[in-house]
Amino acid sequence: MMPRAAVACLGAGRMGRGIAVAFAYAGHDVTLVDLKPRPAPSFAALAQAALDEVRGTLRTLAQLGLFAESAVDAIAARVHVVPEAEAGPALSAAAVVFEGVPEVVDLKREVLARASRLAGPDPIIASTTSTILVDDLSAAVEHPQRFLNAHWLNPAYLVPLIELSPGERTDAAVTARLRALLEGIGKVPVVCAPRPGYIVPRIQALAMNEAARMVEEGVASAEEIDKAIKYGFGFRFAVLGLLEFVDWGGGDILYYASRYLTQALGSDRYASPAIVERNMKEGRLGFTTGQGFLDYGKLDLDAHRRERLRAFVAMLGQLGLSRPPVVGD
Template identity: 60%
Template sequence: MTQARICAVGAGRMGRGIAHVFAYAGFEVALLDAKPRAPEEFARLRDAALAEIRNGLTTLAELGLFEATAIDRVVSRIRVVPRSDAAAAVGDATVVFEGVPEIKEAKAEAFALIDPHLAPGAVVASTTSTFLVDELSGCLSRPERFLNAHWLNPAYLVPLVEVSPSERTEETVTEALENLLVEVGKVPVRLKASPGYIVPRVQMLAMNEAARLVEEGVASAEDVDKALLYGLGFRFAVLGLLEFIDWGGNDILYYASRYMTGATGEGRFAAPAIIDRNMHAGRNGLKDGVGFFDYRDRDLEAYRKSRLAGFLEQLRLAGLARPPA
C-alpha cells in the first residue's frame, strides 16, 4: 500500500500521532477534525495540531534521530481538515483511522460522519483501547472492511500496534493494514477480540500490583519504580514475557505461583492451567528444548549470546556498564 492515502479522524492526541507517523514515512495525510467548529475555533485547533506535531519532530531531531532540515518537508504532508470538508478528506483516502475519544456515542458519530463518503475499497480502523471490534462494526455499512488497530501512546514512538479483526473482516483487509504498518516502521500483532487487548491487559495487572506494594508498605513508590525499571524493565526490554518463562523455566513459575498463592492467600497469584500442563508434559523451556516456543532446532549458544548482548546494551543505556576494577 505504498500509494495509500491516509485520513485520521479526530484531531486530538491519537490523530496527531498517526499523522506524524505517516507523514514521517512519506505519506500524504488528512487530519480530519470530527467536531463542528466556528472558523476561528477551527483555525486555532489546526495551528495547535500542526505545532504539536512540529514540536514532536523538533524534539526527535534534537535527540539525533534525523536532520532538522527535514521537519518542514514532513509537516507539509499533513493538512488539517474541518468537519465540513469530510466528504473530500474521507473520499480520497484508502485507509481511514478513527481516533476520537473513548465514548461509544462519539465513535458512532464519527462513523456516521465518514461512512457515506468512504471509497468502496477503503480500509477503516478504529484505534480504540476500550471497545471490541464487534461492538463498533455495526456502525459501518461495510463491516468486512473494518477492524481495530490499537496504537500505544505516544503513537509516533511506540512501535506496537495491536490489530484485531472481527470474523467478518476480510483477510485481505487485515493483511493490507498489517503490511502498511510494517511499511511505516510499526510492529503489528494480531489478536482475537478480547477485553484489554494484550498490552493493556498485562500492564493493568502490573500497575495494580505495583500500587498494592506501596499501599501495603512493602516499599516506597521510589523504590518500587526503581525495582521495576532496573529489574523488570531491564529484563523485558530484551525478552518477551513468555520467552522469559522458557528462559528461567516453566517449573520455576509453577512452584513460585503455588508458594505466592499459599503465602498471601490471594488467588490472583495462581498460575493458569497452561503452566500446569506444560510442567507435567515436560515443556519447561530451554532445558527441555520446548516450552511456549520450540528450541530443538535452534543454536542455543548463539541464542543465549544474542540475548546477553541485549542485556549488555541495556546496561550501557542505563549508564551502568563498567570495565573490571
C-alpha cells in the same frame, strides 16, 4: 519512486496528531478530519493548534537526534487538517482511515457511520479505541469486512507496537494489508483476538495495580519499586518478553513460585493458569526441553542465548551501567 499511500484520521486530537507524525515522518500524506461542527474561526484555531503540535513534536524529535532539524518543515507539510464538509476526497483517497475520537461508544458509532459513507467501500477503516471491542462498533461501518481495531500506544509517534484486533466480519486480507502498511513505516504490529484489554493494557493493568498495592502495604517506597521495575523487570522483559522468560528459567519455576505466593499472600491472583501445569505434565518446560510456550526445536540454543546476552549487554550500555572489569588487586 512510487507515491506512498495517503492516510486519514478522524479527529484532530492527541491520537490523530501522533499518528500523523508517524506517517508523515515515513513519507505519507495525512489528513486530520475535524468532525465537530464549529464556526470557521474556531476551526482555524483548532487546525493551527494541531499543525503547531505536529511541528513541535517533529522539532523535538530532531533535537533529540532522530533526524536533521532542517527536515522538519518538509515532513510537517505532509499533514493537513480539514472540516468534515471537505473530508470526502481525503477519505476516499486514503488507504486507511483511523478513527480517534473520545472513548464513547455512541459517538464512535456515529462518526464511523458518517465517515464510512464519505470514504466509499475501498479504504480500510480502523478504530484506535483502547477499551471498546471491535464487534461493538463494526455494525456502524458500511462494508464492515474492511473494519478492525488498531490500538496504538502513546506516544503513537514513538512506541513501535500496534495491537490489531480483527472482528468476526473482518476480511483477513484487510488485516494483512494494514499490517504491511504499518510495518512499512517502522511499526511492529501484533494480531490479537477481540478481548477486553488487548495484550499490553491487560498485562500492564495487573502490574501497575500490584505496584500500587505494594506501596499501600509498605513493601517498599514508590521510588524503590520504580527502580526495581526499570533495572530488573523492564531490563529483562525488554529483551526476552514474558513468555520467553518463562521458558528461559523453566515453566516449573513459575508453577512452584505461583503456588508459594498464592499461599503466602493468601490471594488467588497469583495462581497459575491451567496451561502452566499442563506444560509441566507434558514436558514443555522451555529451553531445557526444547519446547515451552515457544518452540526451540530448530534453534541453535547456544547461539540464541549469546544473542540474548548480547542484547542485555547493550541494555547496560544504554542505561550507563557498563563498566570495565577490575583486573588484578
